[in-house]
Amino acid sequence: MTIVHRVATLAxxxxxxxxxxxxxxxxRLVHRLDSSTTAAVGELLDxxxxxxxxxxxxxxxxxxxxAKHAEPDRIVAAVRRLAGELGVxxxxxxxxxxxxxLDAGASALRAGVRPEDLTLLRQRRTQSLTVALAAxxxxxxxxxxxxSAASAVLALAARARDDQIADFxxxxxxxxxxxxxxxxxxxxRVDATLHEATNAAANPNTPRKP
Amino acid sequence: xxEHDDDALNRMIDRLREPVEMDPRLDTRVMARVAAxxxxxxxxxxxxxxxxxxxxxxxPxxxxxxxxxxxxLIWVLPxxxxxxPSLPATDITPVQFVVVAPGAESVSLVGxxxxxxxxxxxxxxxxxxxxxTVTIPLPAGRHRYAFLVxxxxxxxxxxxxxxxxxxxxxxxxxxxxx
Numbered sequence: 234m235t236i237v238h239r240v241a242t243l244a245x246x247x248x249x250x251x252x253x254x255x256x257x258x259x260x261r262l263v264h265r266l267d268s269s270t271t272a273a274v275g276e277l278l279d280x281x282x283x284x285x286x287x288x289x290x291x292x293x294x295x296x297x298x299x300a301k302h303a304e305p306d307r308i309v310a311a312v313r314r315l316a317g318e319l320g321v322x323x324x325x326x327x328x329x330x331x332x333x334x335l336d337a338g339a340s341a342l343r344a345g346v347r348p349e350d351l352t353l354l355r356q357r358r359t360q361s362l363t364v365a366l367a368a369x370x371x372x373x374x375x376x377x378x379x380x381s382a383a384s385a386v387l388a389l390a391a392r393a394r395d396d397q398i399a400d401f402x403x404x405x406x407x408x409x410x411x412x413x414x415x416x417x418x419x420x421x422r423v424d425a426t427l428h429e430a431t432n433a434a435a436n437p438n439t440p441r442k443p
Numbered sequence: 444x445x446e447h448d449d450d451a452l453n454r455m456i457d458r459l460r461e462p463v464e465m466d467p468r469l470d471t472r473v474m475a476r477v478a479a480x481x482x483x484x485x486x487x488x489x490x491x492x493x494x495x496x497x498x499x500x501x502x503p504x505x506x507x508x509x510x511x512x513x514x515x516l517i518w519v520l521p522x523x524x525x526x527x528p529s530l531p532a533t534d535i536t537p538v539q540f541v542v543v544a545p546g547a548e549s550v551s552l553v554g555x556x557x558x559x560x561x562x563x564x565x566x567x568x569x570x571x572x573x574x575x576t577v578t579i580p581l582p583a584g585r586h587r588y589a590f591l592v593x594x595x596x597x598x599x600x601x602x603x604x605x606x607x608x609x610x611x612x613x614x615x616x617x618x619x620x621x
Contacts, residue, residue, distance in 0.1 A: 261558055293555035294609065297587065300559035301597065303610040311609035333584040340585065340616070343607045367585045367618040371604040395620060406604075 259292050265299040266308070273309045277316055286319045287332035290339070318342050325351035326362065337366035344373040350383040357390040364395040368402040375406050376415040385423040393430040401426040536619050539578040540566070542590045542598060550575040554588025554614075561591050583620035589613060 258275045266274065274295045278288045291312050298308035322338030323330060325348035330338070338351050346369055354362055354369075365386055372382035385405075389398055401422055408418035544550050550566040556579065557563040566575040575590075587606045590598040599605055599613030606614040 290555075293559065293587070296559040297555070297614070298610050300553060300561065300591075301610045301612050307610060314609070337585050340607065363584060364618060364620055367616070371616070371618075374604050374607075399618070 261292060262295055262299075265296060267305065270295075270305040270308055273305075274312050277309070277312050281316050281319070284320065285328070286316065286323060287335055289332065290319065290336045291316055315339060321348055322351065324348070326355050330355075331361065331363070333363045334361065334366065337363045337370065341366050341370045341373075344370045345379045346370070346373060346383055347379065350379075350387065353383075353387055354390055357387060360395065365390060365398050368398045371402055372405060372415075372419060376409060377405065377419045378416055381416045381419050385419045388423050389426055389430065392434055393426060394433070397426055397430050397433070534583045535580045536583070537578050538581045538617060538619060539576060540588075540590075540600065541574065541576045541602070542566070542600065543573055544575050544590070544592050544598070545573040547572070547575065547592045549593055551591045551594075552577050552579070552588060553591050554586055556581055556586050556588070561594065566590070581617070581619045585616055585618045587614050587616055589615060 258271055259278065262271050262274055274291070278291055281288050281291055294315050295308055295312050298311055303311075318339035319335050321342055322335045325342075326334055326338050341351060342348065350369075351366070354365060358365060369382055369386045372385070373379050377385075385401075386398065389401060393401070404422045404426075405415070405418045408422065409415050413421075540552050542550060547568075550568075551561040552564040552566055553559050553561050564577060564579060566577040568575055588600070589612065590600065592598055597612040597614075600615035600617075603615040603617055606616045608614060
């Protein structure tokens, strides 16, 4: 092989390598983050992808940080933390969980819900868990103690539809805004929602609330 | 009867002894057919040609040009990461966002449904510029968002649950579905 061939081969290999690196990085990040932050976030995305975790929530967290002009270290830390939460959520909810469920599960964990409660929720509910997890998270963020919120949502998990669980969450928030203690509001409303869900299951022809 | 037979036989012999006139190109055509390879032989020749090592002279600038062309080709191929998954129309729900921002010159809705790009979803002022609204289609799921006032001030949605904060500015969440 002559020197000319070597130069050409090296040039081709270098171009392909650099192109491969650029392809691995999400173009949305390349345009919004500096190169070192893009590289650091890209490594986290690669790790998440290898572990079978959804990467879109991680990309969005980095883009949120960029939009809010956060420090690069803070952006990388936020993405790393979310990747860890997604991993714990996947372990608790199971490998067959959808990306939306894992994202909602990660939010629940961040709010203070225990991983064991996520596992129980998976065992008790056959439908998608996204709305139930979101309601659980919002209740805890709204002031309901995590144990009380988890007990309430787990009680509803087997029978209530998604819209009934969402209504339950709104009713609890309304009661809290009117002065009820969060735990009491959740306890009272769960009984009413459970009664409604049981009646709806017994009389499937009953029209739903608009 | 025998004489007749002898005459006929002699006429046949004479006829057979006459020289046969042949196409003068016959030999050429026959030899061409014999020399032509079959499909298998042609494939073997092509394979041999492909496998035979040969020296190719290429200048460094031409090598770089080829490398650049290959890089451009790979770059322009579509990637999965830049394409959001398509969703069935039934999974899309129009959601209205409303915020009170009196005196604001501009308000944008920014969130993970528009890649946190403040240019993509400007809100419209109503009621003397106090109330700002926008309605957008959202897929089922949980979405983080915030309002950006005058391109500088972040506001959470007071009517929605708060999202956990990583960046020192408020955000909200909306759950679509259920």
